[in-house]
Amino acid sequence: MFTHRIDDADHVKLEVWSAPGRTKPTFEEAMKQDFKPAKKGLITGGKSRLKFQQSGKSTSVFSVRLFAMFVDLPNSIPVEFDPGCEAMIFTTSGVPLQGITGGFEGDRRVEFILDKTKREYSFVIESSCNGMFGISGIQNRYFTLASADLVVPNQDAWHLFWDFTTLREIIDTLPGNSPLQNIALRTANEIMNEFQVDDPDTIAKCRKIAENVFGANWAKEGADVYQKRREGHGADREQVWGIGHCHIDTAWLWPYSVTQQKVARSWSTQVDLMNRYPEHHFTCSSAQQYKWLEQLYPSLFEEVKSKIKQGLFEPIGGAWVEHDGNMPSGEAFIRQMTFGQRFFQSRFGIRCRTGWLPDSFGLSGSIPQLMRSAAYFTTLEHLIFHIPDPRTDTYTAQATTGDVRKAVTNHKNLESSDMGLLVFGNGDGGGGPLAKMLENVSPVRFTRIAGVPAHIVGWLRRVRAAGNNSRELKGEWLWICTPQLVSLASLTSDSFAITKIFQGMASCIWRGKRSFMRTERIYTPVHSGSDPIRQLVATLASLTAGYLYPKQRIDDSWEKLLLNQFHDGNVTPTRAQISCLIYVYVNCLVLPGSAIGMVYEDAEKLYSEITKECKSILEEAFDTLLVGSTPIDLNTPFEISTPGKVLAVNTTPFPRREVVQVPLRSSGDKSLRTAAVQITSDSQTGYVLMDARDGVGIAQPIGLFADVKPVSGKFRNAQIGVERLYSKEFYRFSEIIPMTFQCSRELIAPGKTGGLIIFSDQPNYWDVEIHHLEKFTQLEFNDVRILENGPVRASVEAQVKYGQSLITTTVNEALIEPSHIVEIPLDIRGLEATYECQFGHVSRPTHRNTTWDTAKFEYADFSEYGYGVALLSESKYGFAVTGNVLRVSLLRAATSPDAEQDQGEHSFSWAVLPHLGHFLESDVPQVAYTFNSPLHLRYVPDQGSDGYGAVSNLVHKPLFNVTGAPNVILETVKRGDDDDFSTNSKGERTIVLRLYEAFGGHARASLNVSKKLKVSKAAITNVLEDHIEDLKVDNSDDQVVSFPLKFRGFEVVTVKLTVSLNKAQHKSYVAYHVIRSGLLKNYCF
Incomplete structure (x- = not known):
C-alpha cells in the first residue's frame, strides 16, 4: 500500500518537551521551553489521568523537521505521525492545520499531506495523552509514538481497496439473489481472480472491472457528479x-x-x-x-x-x-x-x-x-x-x-x-x-x-x-x-419525548442537579429562568435612574448555566416538578449524570462562580429597590440592631402566605424575635408568618388570626401525627404517610403502607432495567419523634437505618449499589397520571399494556374525579405511577463512568400535596412554583431623611398580573435583549414578559400592567424578540393598562413592552394590620 517509507534521522528530526502534570500551556509558552531529541518508541502519559493530580504528563509538544528527498512524485507526500493518542499539528507560528488520532481503531487518522513542491518542512505537534474516548478509567495509561515516517502511498492500490469494500457492502446488505447483488458478487470474484500481489499492473485492470457496477469512467467525474445530478443528469430522485x-x-x-x-x-x-x-x-x-x-x-x-x-x-x-x-x-x-x-x-x-x-x-x-x-x-x-x-x-x-x-x-x-x-x-x-x-x-x-x-x-x-x-x-x-x-x-406542542434507555439518569449526580436548581433559583430573581418573574428584581431596578443594568455580567452567567445543561454532563433540573412519586430516570450527560467525575468538578466550579456573581447582582438591585436593606439568612447570625422592619419580596405572581425561618442566635435579633410567631425550644430559630396577599411584590409579617387552625404534633395509638387540614401519621414500621383529607377521605389504599424502599439495582452506567422492580426491601422506621409542636410549624423526625446508611431528614449515603425509592399506594383509580413538563404537562398511562407505555416515566399528579395527590420536588426527577402506586427515586449511585458518584451526605426536600378536584381543577402548578421559589427575606431600616431605608414604589404592588384566565401563568419578566445598556442610555427601555397556558385549553386573558411603568408600546414577538404584531390597548382603568391575549393549549406567548424611565420614587413603607371578621387585611402606603 506504500511505495516508500523513511524514518531515519537524515529525513525526520524530532524534539519533544512535556508539560508538567495536567497543565495545558499555550503555544507561545510551549515554544519557549527547552526541547530534547526524540525518536519513535517514545512513551508519553503517566499516572492520575482519572483525577486532577499533578503527576504524570498530560501534554507533549513535538518540534518536527522533515527533509523529503523524493523527486518527480505524481502525488503529495504524507507524513505519518502516530502518537497513539490525540494530537494537533500547528505551523511554527501557531496556526492549527489538522487533528491527529493515533491507534488502530476506526477513527485512526495519522497522515498529514505535505506540499510536494517543497523539500523541507517544519511544524509543531501538540500531543494530548488521551484516546478519542478518554482513557476508560485507567489511571496509569501510557501512549507510544508508533510512527513518525515520511511515506508515499500507492494511490491506485488504495482506490482499489475502497472499490472492493463498496462491492462487499453491496453484497452483504442487498437482499439475496437480487440483480445488483449478483452483479456485485460476480464483479468482486473477477477482481479476485485478476489481482496479482506481485504485479502492480493488475491494479488498473481490477479497477476497470469494478466499472461493471459503478459505471464507465465514474472515477473521472469527481465532485462534478453532484452538480450534474442537480442539473438533472443523474437519477430522477435523490433519496x-x-x-x-x-x-x-x-x-x-x-x-x-x-x-x-x-x-x-x-x-x-x-x-x-x-x-x-x-x-x-x-x-x-x-x-x-x-x-x-x-x-x-x-x-x-x-x-x-x-x-x-x-x-x-x-x-x-x-x-x-x-x-x-x-x-x-x-x-x-x-x-x-x-x-x-x-x-x-x-x-x-x-x-x-x-x-x-x-x-x-x-x-x-x-x-x-x-x-x-x-x-x-x-x-x-x-x-x-x-x-x-x-x-x-x-x-x-x-x-x-x-x-x-x-x-x-x-x-x-x-x-x-x-x-x-x-x-x-x-x-x-x-x-x-x-x-x-x-x-x-x-x-x-x-x-x-x-x-x-x-x-x-x-x-x-x-x-x-x-x-x-x-x-x-x-x-x-x-x-x-x-x-x-x-x-x-x-x-405538535403537546408531544412529549423520553428515552427507553438511560433510565437511570434522573437519579444520578444528585449534587449536580441540586446545584443547577439552586443556581437557577439564585439567578432567576436577577434576570430570568425557571421560576415565574424571579428575574424581576434586576429588571425593575434597571427602570430607575440610578441603576445600570449589568447585561454582560448576566449574559456571562447565563452562558455558564447553559453550558452545564449539556446532555452528557448535564446537571440541569427544571423548576418545581409537580408530582406524585417517582421512579423514572432521564438522561443528559452533564446534567443527567453520565459523565466522569472531572466533569462535575468543572460544573460545580461554574455553579459556584454563577452563584457568587448573581448574589452580587441581586444585592446591588435590592439596594436600589430597598435602600439599605440587608438579607436575612438562616445560616448567618443577624447582627443589626438599628430600628427597622422585616419584609420579603415575592417573585412569583401568586398570592402566598408562608412560614419562614429566621436566625435568633445573636444580640441583634430583637426585630426578628418581635416578628416571630413561633420560636424553637432552643431559642436559636424563629418562624415568621409572611403574607403576600397581592402576589408579586412586598410580603410582610403577620400574626395568627381566627380563621387558621394551628398545626400540632401528637402521639396517638402508637402513631405520631402532624395535624392541620389533613393528618400525616408516621408509623414506626414500614409506613410513612396515610392521609385523611378534608372530605374525610382516606387516600392510602386499605391495608397498604407507604414508605422508603430499597430496590436491587445493578448501577453500572446509566440504565435501569424493569426487572429490578421485582427485588426490593421495605425499610422500617425505628426512631420517630416530635421535633416541633406548632402553632405555625409542627415537625416529626423519623430515622431509618440500612447497612451503613442512616436516613433521617437528611440522608447520609454510603452505599453504592441500591437505589432508594419512596412509594405511596393510593386509594385512587385512574388510567392516566399527569406529569409536568416545560410550559405545561402531559398525561401518560398508569398501565404497561405496550412496550412504549412501559418506557414512560417521570414526575406525576394522580387524580380521579373529586380529589388527587401531587408530589412537589426541588431536586428529584425520577417519578412513576404504576397502577395506583406513586414512586419517586431519591438516590442512585452508579459505579461507572464516575466510580464515586453521589457518595456522601444528601439533603433534599419533597412534599405531598393532596388536593380537592381533578388536577385540571387544582392549583398544583402554582403551589409547585412557590415550593421552589422561596421568599427573599430582607431587613429594611426605618427611613431616614437621607432616603436610607426607603422602598421603591416599583415593588409596593404588583406591576404585572394576569386576569380572566386562571390557566394562564406569567413565567418570565426580563429586559429586552436589544436595548442599549450603556452608561449614556437615557431613552426608552423594553421589558419582555413570557406567559403560557398551563392546562391544555384555549384561554382569553388580560395582561395588566401598572401605569407606574408608562407603557408607550406593546407587541407580540417570537422568543428572539422579533416583532410579530402590535397589541391592542385597553386604557379604561385608572391604575393599569390592559392588553387582551388569546392562547391555544400550552401556547407560549412573548410580549414586549416599551416603557419610559422611572424616576425612582421611594417612600416609607408602613403596614397596618386590621382584624375584621377574623381575616387579616393589609394596607400599603
Missing part, C-alpha cells in the same frame, strides 16, 4: 442526502478543557478535507464550541468562517449546546435557542433553521413550538431503542454503502418522504469524516443501478418542503439519538 458531521460531546469521558482541543482538532481536519475534496460539506452544532474556537484558536475560527461563507461548513441547531431535553426549565430551553441564534447571527450573519439534538436522551413536548418561535423550520433527532420501537422513525447511519441503504430500508415514514439524511463521521469524541469515508461514498454517489439510493451531499431544503406531508404525532413521542441516526417528524 439520500449526505453531509459530514462531527458530534463532539461538550463533556462526557473528558472535561470541558479537553473538548476545546477536540473542537480545534476536528474542525481543522474538516477544513483540510474541504480543500482536498471540493464536494465535502460539513455541519456542526453548539454555539459554545464555536465561541471556544474563536477565543482559543482565532486563526482557525477565521478559516471556518470563510468556509461558512462558501456554504461548505454549515452551523446547525441554533442552540448554545446540545442540551438535555427533559430537565431544564422552559425558559432555559428558550435561552439555549436565543443565545445560540444570536451568536450565529453576530458572527456569521445567519440564523439556523434546523433544530438539532442528536444525542439528547428524551425530548420535551414543548420543544417544537419553542423551536418554531426561534425561527426554526425543521427538527432532526435520532432514534434507537433496545425494546420494541414505537410507531414512527427514520434512520440513517455512516458512510458505507450499507449505511446509505439503511436510510431507505429502515425508514418508517416513506409515505411522507422517500428522502433520508446520511450524517457520517466519527462522533462523540470528535474527529468527524475521514478521507476514506469520502472515498467510500464516491462510487455510491455515481451508481445508477436500482437497489442503492443515490447519495448526494446536499442539505435540507427538500426535506423541509416534504415536511408538510410528515405524520403529525400527538401525545408522547419517544426517541433517543446517536450521532449516526436521524429522525424527522412533525411534532
Whole structure:
C-alpha cells in the first residue's frame, strides 16, 4: 500500500518537551521551553489521568523537521505521525492545520499531506495523552509514538481497496439473489481472480472491472457528479442526502478543557478535507464550541468562517449546546435557542433553521413550538431503542454503502418522504469524516443501478418542503439519538419525548442537579429562568435612574448555566416538578449524570462562580429597590440592631402566605424575635408568618388570626401525627404517610403502607432495567419523634437505618449499589397520571399494556374525579405511577463512568400535596412554583431623611398580573435583549414578559400592567424578540393598562413592552394590620 517509507534521522528530526502534570500551556509558552531529541518508541502519559493530580504528563509538544528527498512524485507526500493518542499539528507560528488520532481503531487518522513542491518542512505537534474516548478509567495509561515516517502511498492500490469494500457492502446488505447483488458478487470474484500481489499492473485492470457496477469512467467525474445530478443528469430522485458531521460531546469521558482541543482538532481536519475534496460539506452544532474556537484558536475560527461563507461548513441547531431535553426549565430551553441564534447571527450573519439534538436522551413536548418561535423550520433527532420501537422513525447511519441503504430500508415514514439524511463521521469524541469515508461514498454517489439510493451531499431544503406531508404525532413521542441516526417528524406542542434507555439518569449526580436548581433559583430573581418573574428584581431596578443594568455580567452567567445543561454532563433540573412519586430516570450527560467525575468538578466550579456573581447582582438591585436593606439568612447570625422592619419580596405572581425561618442566635435579633410567631425550644430559630396577599411584590409579617387552625404534633395509638387540614401519621414500621383529607377521605389504599424502599439495582452506567422492580426491601422506621409542636410549624423526625446508611431528614449515603425509592399506594383509580413538563404537562398511562407505555416515566399528579395527590420536588426527577402506586427515586449511585458518584451526605426536600378536584381543577402548578421559589427575606431600616431605608414604589404592588384566565401563568419578566445598556442610555427601555397556558385549553386573558411603568408600546414577538404584531390597548382603568391575549393549549406567548424611565420614587413603607371578621387585611402606603 506504500511505495516508500523513511524514518531515519537524515529525513525526520524530532524534539519533544512535556508539560508538567495536567497543565495545558499555550503555544507561545510551549515554544519557549527547552526541547530534547526524540525518536519513535517514545512513551508519553503517566499516572492520575482519572483525577486532577499533578503527576504524570498530560501534554507533549513535538518540534518536527522533515527533509523529503523524493523527486518527480505524481502525488503529495504524507507524513505519518502516530502518537497513539490525540494530537494537533500547528505551523511554527501557531496556526492549527489538522487533528491527529493515533491507534488502530476506526477513527485512526495519522497522515498529514505535505506540499510536494517543497523539500523541507517544519511544524509543531501538540500531543494530548488521551484516546478519542478518554482513557476508560485507567489511571496509569501510557501512549507510544508508533510512527513518525515520511511515506508515499500507492494511490491506485488504495482506490482499489475502497472499490472492493463498496462491492462487499453491496453484497452483504442487498437482499439475496437480487440483480445488483449478483452483479456485485460476480464483479468482486473477477477482481479476485485478476489481482496479482506481485504485479502492480493488475491494479488498473481490477479497477476497470469494478466499472461493471459503478459505471464507465465514474472515477473521472469527481465532485462534478453532484452538480450534474442537480442539473438533472443523474437519477430522477435523490433519496439520500449526505453531509459530514462531527458530534463532539461538550463533556462526557473528558472535561470541558479537553473538548476545546477536540473542537480545534476536528474542525481543522474538516477544513483540510474541504480543500482536498471540493464536494465535502460539513455541519456542526453548539454555539459554545464555536465561541471556544474563536477565543482559543482565532486563526482557525477565521478559516471556518470563510468556509461558512462558501456554504461548505454549515452551523446547525441554533442552540448554545446540545442540551438535555427533559430537565431544564422552559425558559432555559428558550435561552439555549436565543443565545445560540444570536451568536450565529453576530458572527456569521445567519440564523439556523434546523433544530438539532442528536444525542439528547428524551425530548420535551414543548420543544417544537419553542423551536418554531426561534425561527426554526425543521427538527432532526435520532432514534434507537433496545425494546420494541414505537410507531414512527427514520434512520440513517455512516458512510458505507450499507449505511446509505439503511436510510431507505429502515425508514418508517416513506409515505411522507422517500428522502433520508446520511450524517457520517466519527462522533462523540470528535474527529468527524475521514478521507476514506469520502472515498467510500464516491462510487455510491455515481451508481445508477436500482437497489442503492443515490447519495448526494446536499442539505435540507427538500426535506423541509416534504415536511408538510410528515405524520403529525400527538401525545408522547419517544426517541433517543446517536450521532449516526436521524429522525424527522412533525411534532405538535403537546408531544412529549423520553428515552427507553438511560433510565437511570434522573437519579444520578444528585449534587449536580441540586446545584443547577439552586443556581437557577439564585439567578432567576436577577434576570430570568425557571421560576415565574424571579428575574424581576434586576429588571425593575434597571427602570430607575440610578441603576445600570449589568447585561454582560448576566449574559456571562447565563452562558455558564447553559453550558452545564449539556446532555452528557448535564446537571440541569427544571423548576418545581409537580408530582406524585417517582421512579423514572432521564438522561443528559452533564446534567443527567453520565459523565466522569472531572466533569462535575468543572460544573460545580461554574455553579459556584454563577452563584457568587448573581448574589452580587441581586444585592446591588435590592439596594436600589430597598435602600439599605440587608438579607436575612438562616445560616448567618443577624447582627443589626438599628430600628427597622422585616419584609420579603415575592417573585412569583401568586398570592402566598408562608412560614419562614429566621436566625435568633445573636444580640441583634430583637426585630426578628418581635416578628416571630413561633420560636424553637432552643431559642436559636424563629418562624415568621409572611403574607403576600397581592402576589408579586412586598410580603410582610403577620400574626395568627381566627380563621387558621394551628398545626400540632401528637402521639396517638402508637402513631405520631402532624395535624392541620389533613393528618400525616408516621408509623414506626414500614409506613410513612396515610392521609385523611378534608372530605374525610382516606387516600392510602386499605391495608397498604407507604414508605422508603430499597430496590436491587445493578448501577453500572446509566440504565435501569424493569426487572429490578421485582427485588426490593421495605425499610422500617425505628426512631420517630416530635421535633416541633406548632402553632405555625409542627415537625416529626423519623430515622431509618440500612447497612451503613442512616436516613433521617437528611440522608447520609454510603452505599453504592441500591437505589432508594419512596412509594405511596393510593386509594385512587385512574388510567392516566399527569406529569409536568416545560410550559405545561402531559398525561401518560398508569398501565404497561405496550412496550412504549412501559418506557414512560417521570414526575406525576394522580387524580380521579373529586380529589388527587401531587408530589412537589426541588431536586428529584425520577417519578412513576404504576397502577395506583406513586414512586419517586431519591438516590442512585452508579459505579461507572464516575466510580464515586453521589457518595456522601444528601439533603433534599419533597412534599405531598393532596388536593380537592381533578388536577385540571387544582392549583398544583402554582403551589409547585412557590415550593421552589422561596421568599427573599430582607431587613429594611426605618427611613431616614437621607432616603436610607426607603422602598421603591416599583415593588409596593404588583406591576404585572394576569386576569380572566386562571390557566394562564406569567413565567418570565426580563429586559429586552436589544436595548442599549450603556452608561449614556437615557431613552426608552423594553421589558419582555413570557406567559403560557398551563392546562391544555384555549384561554382569553388580560395582561395588566401598572401605569407606574408608562407603557408607550406593546407587541407580540417570537422568543428572539422579533416583532410579530402590535397589541391592542385597553386604557379604561385608572391604575393599569390592559392588553387582551388569546392562547391555544400550552401556547407560549412573548410580549414586549416599551416603557419610559422611572424616576425612582421611594417612600416609607408602613403596614397596618386590621382584624375584621377574623381575616387579616393589609394596607400599603
